[in-house]
Amino acid sequence: MQIQRKTLAQEVADRLIQGILAEEYVIGDKLPIEPELMKIYGVGRSSIREAIKILSIKGVLSVQQGVGTFVTSKNVQESLETQITKAEIEDVYEVRSLLDSKIAARAAVSRSEKELQTIKNFLDLRDKLAAENKAAECYQADINFHISIAEACGNSLLKEIYKITSTHILRTFEISHNNNTDSFRLSQKIHTELYKSIENKDPENAARIAQMIVDKVY
Known part of the structure; x- marks a missing residue:
């Protein structure tokens, strides 16, 4: 994906x-x-x-x-994607902070078995690539893990907004992590806990863990 x-x-x-x-x-x-x-x-x-x-x-x-x-007109309203691209990264992270817990909670309730398997596949791939220090591929796998949760949340608008913000988040990974996967190895456990809460259809725990990931509490 x-x-x-x-x-x-x-x-x-x-x-x-x-x-x-x-x-x-x-x-x-x-x-x-x-x-x-x-x-x-x-x-x-x-x-x-x-x-x-x-x-x-x-x-x-x-x-x-x-x-x-x-x-015929210069009254052009910028698309959401363009606005997010121009936004400060702090603003993008704030949007993600507002979205992640809600999306995770909805995914825990709405996910199908096929969607759950997709989430698990990206979780495992994230782990493998982090261990191999394949930075660019690991960053993409992490983004795809979170997008796959958004795909399972059952709200198409939330999903599309999240996908757009994720494009910007990926660029910040590429800039800020210095081609390194240490933090991704460190956070694999809590990402696994997020997956398990979705697997167990536990929306409250999924929301709590998703917020911890956003706040980097791991």
Whole structure:
């Protein structure tokens, strides 16, 4: 379960929005033709067309057949993903602190046997990679362990918010842990306890342990 990355079309759409907000393109401007946009952004025709479609749906661009594509608005509301990417890490951890215990408690009640097995698989993989000091792979396994719990919580909105915050958390692992897995070996026991509380369908204990993990009480 790899964390999803932005598509090329989404990246182009984001860059176009940045250009509009910076007034490189103002309301009423006609965008360059497709071949020029392909050259500017280094992507293929399909990515350009999809990016324009994304911004047309948002009301930022207007496509006039046979005439061109025009900027119609700069009132762009940033997506949750963009806001989290720009947020300070302390704010992201605060969001995670609010989410983790709730998600763990719900997962303890809602999880299926298949979802439980997925959680266990990532728990075991986390342990193995930490012992082998395979840092990047271990960080990803840890993130996937927590995402798999969110997948089992039965609330699709909580799951999606958690997946977005996890992308940012992974980047902080890569920066702050200096390619080392010592803390992951140390915290394996409490992660196992979290798994067991979910396995035993004990929401109160799952919430308590999840909060301890967030607070690094282990």
